[in-house]
Amino acid sequence: MTPTLDAYVILSSALFAIGFFGVLVRRNTLVVFMCLELMLVAATLALVAFSRFNGTEDGDIFVFFILTVAAAEVAVGLAIIVALFRTRQTVQVDQLDSLKH
């Protein structure tokens, strides 16, 4: 018995929701970033499952582009976090409130 498409979609939406929860709840910028990566990976899982069950290659090829964008995003985001840490000496979200006042 093979797992159905529903199972994959439910799994990927659960992963996406866990990542979303982490983005909303965590205070550490690095962990927030990891949860963003989790959301991207959940989207790729849904794409691969859809393209497998529909017999097309387009979803699989789109995952290539998602992987590329994720790699670029991680590089730039971590550079921004390091620059932020150098100027503010913290990466906690609730201490980075210069725009608030």
Next chain:
Amino acid sequence: MEHAAFISLSVLTLACALGVVLSKNAVNGAMCLLLCLAGIAGLFVQLHAYLLAFLLVLVYAGAVVALFLFIVMLLDMQGGQPWRFRRLQSLAGFVAAALLITGLNLIAERGRLGDGAPVGHEVGSSLKLYAYQLFTTYLLPVQVMGFLLLISMLGVIVLSRRAAEGEPSK
């Protein structure tokens, strides 16, 4: 057999994803992310996307998680910073995540996804097909991705240089 593998891989993936969200230490979070990506690569193998599983392990588990670990060590955030559970914010986050998952599943049920069997494509011809599609139909996105990588590389260089020059002027 395949079902049991799917169940165990998805339990591993979900547990490790929860570990990323709930772990106090950023290093533990990165390790959980690594395991979660390994579980997703296993699911990709089950979906017969062998090349993508390989690329996922190579790019994400190899490069991205290693980069995360480097930055965690560089910023030295081990220990300290305990996980503070703020009631209102975490309640709001939980409600938002629950709404999201119910909405997505309602859409999935409306579309009646379930009754299709997986359509197989041969593994050997798959690589050729990827290459063919990437260099014909998706040629423009490939070039745009190349520019994106170039620009992000320049951006990282500029960001790190500015931070290095900013310090002595202070």
